[in-house]
Amino acid sequence: MADDPVTTRGNGLSATVHVDDRLDAELNADAGAVVAVIGPNGAGKTTLLRALAGLVPMTGSIEVDGWSWTRPVRLVRDRNVGLVFQDQLLFPHLDAVDNVAFGLRARGTSRAESDATARDWLARFGIADLADRRPAQLSGGQAQRVAIARALAPAPSLLLLDEPFAGLDVGVATALRIELARHLASYDGVTLLVTHDALDALTLADAVLVVDEGRVAQYGSPQDVAARPRTAHVARLVGLNVIREDDRFRSFRPSAVTVSLGRPEGSARNQWHGTVLSAVTHGDAVRLLVAAGPQLIADVTPAATVELGLVPGREVWVSVKETAIQTYA
Amino acid sequence: MTDTVPRTLGRPPLALVLPAAVAAGLLVIPLVTLVLDTPWRNFVDELGTGAVRDALGITAFASAITVVACVLLGTPLAWLLARVDFPGRSLLRAAVAVPLVLPPVVAGVALVTALGRNGLIGSVLRDTTGVTLPYTMTAVVIAHTFVSMPFYVLSVEGALRASGDRYDVVAATLGATRWTTFRRVTLPLAMPGLMAGAALAWARSLGEFGATITFAGNYPGTTQTMPSLIYTTLQSRPEVARTLSMILLVVSIAILAALRNRWLTTP
Numbered sequence: 001m002a003d004d005p006v007t008t009r010g011n012g013l014s015a016t017v018h019v020d021d022r023l024d025a026e027l028n029a030d031a032g033a034v035v036a037v038i039g040p041n042g043a044g045k046t047t048l049l050r051a052l053a054g055l056v057p058m059t060g061s062i063e064v065d066g067w068s069w070t071r072p073v074r075l076v077r078d079r080n081v082g083l084v085f086q087d088q089l090l091f092p093h094l095d096a097v098d099n100v101a102f103g104l105r106a107r108g109t110s111r112a113e114s115d116a117t118a119r120d121w122l123a124r125f126g127i128a129d130l131a132d133r134r135p136a137q138l139s140g141g142q143a144q145r146v147a148i149a150r151a152l153a154p155a156p157s158l159l160l161l162d163e164p165f166a167g168l169d170v171g172v173a174t175a176l177r178i179e180l181a182r183h184l185a186s187y188d189g190v191t192l193l194v195t196h197d198a199l200d201a202l203t204l205a206d207a208v209l210v211v212d213e214g215r216v217a218q219y220g221s222p223q224d225v226a227a228r229p230r231t232a233h234v235a236r237l238v239g240l241n242v243i244r245e246d247d248r249f250r251s252f253r254p255s256a257v258t259v260s261l262g263r264p265e266g267s268a269r270n271q272w273h274g275t276v277l278s279a280v281t282h283g284d285a286v287r288l289l290v291a292a293g294p295q296l297i298a299d300v301t302p303a304a305t306v307e308l309g310l311v312p313g314r315e316v317w318v319s320v321k322e323t324a325i326q327t328y329a
Numbered sequence: 330m331t332d333t334v335p336r337t338l339g340r341p342p343l344a345l346v347l348p349a350a351v352a353a354g355l356l357v358i359p360l361v362t363l364v365l366d367t368p369w370r371n372f373v374d375e376l377g378t379g380a381v382r383d384a385l386g387i388t389a390f391a392s393a394i395t396v397v398a399c400v401l402l403g404t405p406l407a408w409l410l411a412r413v414d415f416p417g418r419s420l421l422r423a424a425v426a427v428p429l430v431l432p433p434v435v436a437g438v439a440l441v442t443a444l445g446r447n448g449l450i451g452s453v454l455r456d457t458t459g460v461t462l463p464y465t466m467t468a469v470v471i472a473h474t475f476v477s478m479p480f481y482v483l484s485v486e487g488a489l490r491a492s493g494d495r496y497d498v499v500a501a502t503l504g505a506t507r508w509t510t511f512r513r514v515t516l517p518l519a520m521p522g523l524m525a526g527a528a529l530a531w532a533r534s535l536g537e538f539g540a541t542i543t544f545a546g547n548y549p550g551t552t553q554t555m556p557s558l559i560y561t562t563l564q565s566r567p568e569v570a571r572t573l574s575m576i577l578l579v580v581s582i583a584i585l586a587a588l589r590n591r592w593l594t595t596p
Binding site: 077079093106107 | 500502505
């Protein structure tokens, strides 16, 4: 079935990726979907992207729009991927328009037509006036726009973005995030977006793939992953505490946590003893990070911080009411 | 101008200054005496004689063809060594570097052994086509290319390795074949290394003597290059040899000046 492109074409991405000692991941995404890939450093996010692009040896299978990329193995150049690298890697000897036109010309489009399409893409990103500049003459945000335009210009069937906002100023990243959302809405291939930012996952993605220690820890809608995180990493990103208990997860908000110097009364199940690791202002509250077996975050008032002397190194008890805990499988 | 040498560190020790002075003298004095001793009045006259014009022409032609051969053949070899993982790669790289340290006369003997009238390849060539290489212009170019190619290949390979294959990977994801990638990405990025390598190869070719005279001989008008002519002339008319040497010296210094900006300046 899967080998017959006529019946399955247009189905998006279906992949089982195994990279020795690095990654074991399964992933299905519909055409047009934007999948945010999140996880701690070294979890295997970039490895997943590189394996899909054909840049690292892997076993398993990849099917894109019903075509197999693994039986037989397709060369990188025949995969029709658009890959945006962390450090952009614009060709330094080519100006912006030639960078964007590169993929079209490499695939046989005439010079004039490639040039026109490339200028059109630069215009869509609002940088038509930078067409004749070399990468060295572009700012970080401009270079990243050229890099994304270069990946999108040949109409790839799979778009892979590796932390496209990393290293950009906050304002520049915000503007680019909004632009990218617009382009991704009209893009009909599957997009994988590696990010460290919960905001990217929530604003740009239809689905979130959480990678942890080379495995898929969670795959679901951004709302579901944010509300019921299964890894400490994601819990921290969305500002929740999550505790694993056998096969179930228990999560609660930092504002529901009570901090005291003496052992509190109530169920021993929901109280922990530990040391304050850090205390930083978080909105109107002070957010504590407490090493209490699991690392927990607790929001307390500035007044309580002073009163209890909550500085790093202080030993405290943290507790939470059972009614404030959400339990899920 | 600020003083970059901290005088407060004291006087440079004689143990370093004396040998440094001897080394500098050894390098500079012969060239200075050559310049001073050259009968400049003869300079233009000597340039006009038939033998000199022939030798200059042969040297110019052979070194130009050598550079072209290095670029056309050496660039692909450098690319292969830098980019393709094949069995015996490190062995081949070592073999390519050998002519760098090989005495030129030995290089000439090796060329005779391979391509001479009775050489391994030369005899086959003679039997099948009737062509013999030694003592021809072709032999001059082959000898020059043999000694110059390593300079070019190692320089370009270094440039290719330094620029890395990251841009090759980008080009592949954009659908480019390896040939397209080589033409449009790899080659332009390695261009400074190519230019430096070509200049080195050319300089080596200009001065080539040992391998050429062994393999191609020293026939005026066919295989007599400038260095061969200088060597011959020195025995009969030393002052003319000095004039001819001066011509080569001027050319060498011109190359040095051209390269200076690229990689001979100290940081």
